[in-house]
Amino acid sequence: MDTKELLKKVRKIEIKTRRLSDNLFGGEYQSTxxxxxxTFSEVRQYQYGDDxxxxxxxxxxxxxxxxxxxxxxxxxLTLMLLVDVSGSEMFGTKSQLKKEVITEISATxxxxxxxxxDKVGLLLFSNQVELYIPPKKGKSHIxxxxxxxxxFSPLNKLTNINISLEFLxxxxxxxxxxxxxxxxxxxxxxxxxxxxxxxxxxxxIRVFDPKDESIPNLGLIQINDSETGEFKWINTQSSSVRxxxxxxxxxxxxxxxxxxxxxxxxxxxxxxxxxxxKKLLNFFNSRG
Numbered sequence: 001m002d003t004k005e006l007l008k009k010v011r012k013i014e015i016k017t018r019r020l021s022d023n024l025f026g027g028e029y030q031s032t033x034x035x036x037x038x039t040f041s042e043v044r045q046y047q048y049g050d051d052x053x054x055x056x057x058x059x060x061x062x063x064x065x066x067x068x069x070x071x072x073x074x075x076x077l078t079l080m081l082l083v084d085v086s087g088s089e090m091f092g093t094k095s096q097l098k099k100e101v102i103t104e105i106s107a108t109x110x111x112x113x114x115x116x117x118d119k120v121g122l123l124l125f126s127n128q129v130e131l132y133i134p135p136k137k138g139k140s141h142i143x144x145x146x147x148x149x150x151x152f153s154p155l156n157k158l159t160n161i162n163i164s165l166e167f168l169x170x171x172x173x174x175x176x177x178x179x180x181x182x183x184x185x186x187x188x189x190x191x192x193x194x195x196x197x198x199x200x201x202x203x204x205i206r207v208f209d210p211k212d213e214s215i216p217n218l219g220l221i222q223i224n225d226s227e228t229g230e231f232k233w234i235n236t237q238s239s240s241v242r243x244x245x246x247x248x249x250x251x252x253x254x255x256x257x258x259x260x261x262x263x264x265x266x267x268x269x270x271x272x273x274x275x276x277x278k279k280l281l282n283f284f285n286s287r288g
Contacts, residue, residue, distance in 0.1 A: 010146050013107050020277060021111035028284035029112040033077060033177050033201060043067050077177055078135045079113040079120045080200075081106050082164050083149065084182030086126045087157030087226035093211045094273040101207050101272050102181045103149040108280065109179060110142045118177075122148060127158035129167045135176075157227045159185055165192040172200065181205045183212065184256040185249075194263050203266030203283070206256060210271060215245045 021029075043059050046066035059067040083106060089099040110120045114137070121135035122145045131152060133145060161182065168178065169192065178200045196202055218236045225232070234241055253269075260267045266287070270279045 006147060006151055009150050010143060013104065013146050013150070014111075014143065017104055017107035018111045020108050021115055028281065029109075029116060032284045032287040043069055077113075077116075077118045078172070078174065079109065079118055079177045080123065080135065080168060080172065080179070081109065081120070081145070082123045082125065082168065082178065082180040082182075084126075084159060084161070084180075085124045085130055085152060085154045086159040086182075087229075088159065088183055088185055089207075091209055091212070091226055092272055093209055096272050098183055098207045098209060098272060101270065101276060102205075103146070105205060105207070105270075105276050105280070106149055106179075106181060107142075107146050108276075110145055113177075114139060114142050120145065123164055123168060124148065124152055124154065125160070125164035125167075126154045126156040127160035128156055128163055130154045130156070132167070132171075157229065159227065161186045161189040162192050165189060165196050169196055169199070175200055177201045177203075179203050179205055181207065183208050185212075185252050187252055187255040190255075190259050193259055193265070197260075197263035197265045201266075202260075202263075203268065204256060204260050205268045205270065206253070207270050207272065207276075210273065213246065213249055215242055217242065 043056050044067065046055065046060075046068050050068050054068040054070075056067050056069045083102060085099070089102065090097055092098055092100070106122075113120045117137065119135035119137050120142060122131070122133040123129065124131040131148060133148065159182070161180070161184070164180075172178075178196065180203070182204070184204065184206050193202070215236055220233060220235050220237070222231055222233050224230070236242060257267060266283060268279050268283050270276045
């Protein structure tokens with residue numbers, strides 16, 4: 001992709017997702033994700049209805065009239081986007097690839113965080129950490145994240161969610177908002193996810209294609225595994241073959257849903273031909 005085409009795509013993503021974050025998700029984001037706690041702001045004179053427990057007795061004694069401590073929420077947060085860039089994200093049988101939907105959702109969340117003056121970081125992973133961009137504020141930083149989501153070419157195509165969680169667990173010291181965006185075709189991340197969910201506000205966004213769920217009866221066909229690169233001939237006329245394909249898919253989906261629920265983490269599942277806008281709004285409203 002040349003520079004001119006890349007900038008054009010970045011601009012297109014920015015216009016679409018920024019409009020969504022400004023008009024729909026800004027307030028929802030802020031009401032859903034609270035600050036880390038309350039921090040002291042100022043002392044003012046006591047007013048009728050103030051909680052007597054907030055009286056500052058030292059200042060009250062000094063001025064011989066009641067004063068109270070005022071606290072405000074420590075609003076600044078860190079949003080971390082963990083994005084799966086393995087081979088299976090390049091699959092799509094509808095109008096968009098899974099990767100393209102994930103990019104739009106990531107950009108929408110990033111601009112929502114920007115609107116609330118929060119830091120945003122990005123971690124791209126396959127079966128290894130492919131790229132880490134430390135959390136930072138600012139529009140230029142968000143546009144860099146979008147460019148990487150559009151342009152980055154991973155060194156590997158396999159999936160290992162556990163690797164990304166271990167890496168993030170080692171570098172995130174304060175409680176953060178963490179979104180994992182993947183098709184979650186993996187089932188070996190339970191222990192690390194449990195640790196992460198205790199420390200951070202964690203949500204999994206599962207993006208999938210209709211053909212991930214089942215394979216049609218097309219007779220004898222050759223398929224290419226997008227993660228291993230291996231070509232195989234399979235007989236889709238066989239009901240047992242089709243059943244095995246679906247069982248593998250639903251096993252991973254069930255694992256994803258059960259592990260996230262068990263650890264109190266958020267869950268969003270979005271098919272590529274569904275509106276991710278509605279999915280995000282429903283999620284924010286259920287949390288607000």
